[in-house]
Amino acid sequence: MSKTKVVMSIAGSDSGGGAGIQADLKTFQSLGVFGTTVITGVTAQNTVGVQNAVHIEPSLVAAQFESVAKDMEISAVKTGMLSNAQIVETVSDNIASFPTKPWIVIDPVLAATSVDLLLERQAVSILLEKLIPISDIITPNIPEAEILTDIKIEHSKDLQKVAYKLMETGAKSVLIKGGHSSGKATDHFFWKDEYHTFSAERVGIGSLHGTGCTLGSAICAYLSKTNDLLTSIRFAKKYVTQAINNSFIIGEGSKVLLQSLQSNNC
Numbered sequence: 001m002s003k004t005k006v007v008m009s010i011a012g013s014d015s016g017g018g019a020g021i022q023a024d025l026k027t028f029q030s031l032g033v034f035g036t037t038v039i040t041g042v043t044a045q046n047t048v049g050v051q052n053a054v055h056i057e058p059s060l061v062a063a064q065f066e067s068v069a070k071d072m073e074i075s076a077v078k079t080g081m082l083s084n085a086q087i088v089e090t091v092s093d094n095i096a097s098f099p100t101k102p103w104i105v106i107d108p109v110l111a112a113t114s115v116d117l118l119l120e121r122q123a124v125s126i127l128l129e130k131l132i133p134i135s136d137i138i139t140p141n142i143p144e145a146e147i148l149t150d151i152k153i154e155h156s157k158d159l160q161k162v163a164y165k166l167m168e169t170g171a172k173s174v175l176i177k178g179g180h181s182s183g184k185a186t187d188h189f190f191w192k193d194e195y196h197t198f199s200a201e202r203v204g205i206g207s208l209h210g211t212g213c214t215l216g217s218a219i220c221a222y223l224s225k226t227n228d229l230l231t232s233i234r235f236a237k238k239y240v241t242q243a244i245n246n247s248f249i250i251g252e253g254s255k256v257l258l259q260s261l262q263s264n265n266c
């Protein structure tokens with residue numbers, strides 16, 4: 001019998017339960033991996049928006065890494081909300097010093113409505129300098145990809161420009177998510193000189209919360225199980241699409257995703 005894989009979410013808490021650490025842990029549980037956490041911030045949040053946030057002291061962020069990493073072998077990590085420059089630096093240093101290199105999935109959470117509550121804008125440069133270069137895959141949505149590269153995405157050829165610029169900073173691969181475009185929900189994947197798309201019908205009714213967190217943590221879970229990037233993205237896209245198709249209303253704002261136990265334990 002194979003051992004249960006241990007993965008890690010490095011992210012913020014969403015009190016409303018739809019995104020952040022809460023969404024990541026539900027995804028890990030659904031996909032049959034064991035989720036550990038390094039909490040970087042705590043938000044007061046609901047389906048309508050982010051009302052408040054505090055950042056965790058970098059020394060406590062480092063202590064969470066130490067406690068988990070000295071006890072367990074982490075096969076894949078996923079980062080989400082990273083709060084500020086000091087935390088980005090602490091996270092980068094700690095991931096880089098794991099005894100066994102894990103798969104590294106970076107969801108560069110920066111373009112929410114209350115952007116500065118999730119990542120201070122001055123932290124973007126340190127994200128590009130320290131964290132993105134050690135990633136196996138970075139998963140920006142369209143506004144995030146534009147902020148990170150200073151390139152406006154107006155035509156499909158701009159996607160390639162953005163991806164190549166991010167790969168020049170050291171990212172091994174780039175998945176530009178299509179939730180913020182129109183037509184089909186198509187995600188664009190660039191890896192070395194390869195280009196792949198992952199598409200689903202767009203669910204048109206009402207806004208959604210937690211889609212990016214769920215996709216990123218599903219990629220992380222599948223990487224730990226399959227050790228294969230393309231397979232992991234394909235399975236994760238299928239998983240998030242199913243969760244979106246079954247999304248439901250819990251409050252006054254965006255719908256949340258249904259995370260359900262998967263029978264295909266690859």
Ligand SMILES: Nc1ncnc2c1ncn2[C@@H]1O[C@H](COP(=O)(O)OP(=O)(O)O)[C@@H](O)[C@H]1O
Nearest residue numbers: 141177178179180185186201202203211212215
């Ligand atoms: N309305 C939708 N219907 C189907 N898939 C969607 C929809 N909105 C987002 N997605 C998918 O959800 C995933 C997360 O994308 P996106 O919403 O752009 O990320 P983020 O939450 O970081 O803004 C992607 O696979 C995207 O294609």
Ligand SMILES: Cc1ncc(COP(=O)(O)OP(=O)(O)O)c(N)n1
Nearest residue numbers: 012013019020081209210211212213
């Ligand atoms: C604590 C916390 N982390 C991340 C997010 C953003 O969630 P994400 O899934 O990337 O974006 P939406 O699909 O909710 O737009 C958050 N809101 N809170």
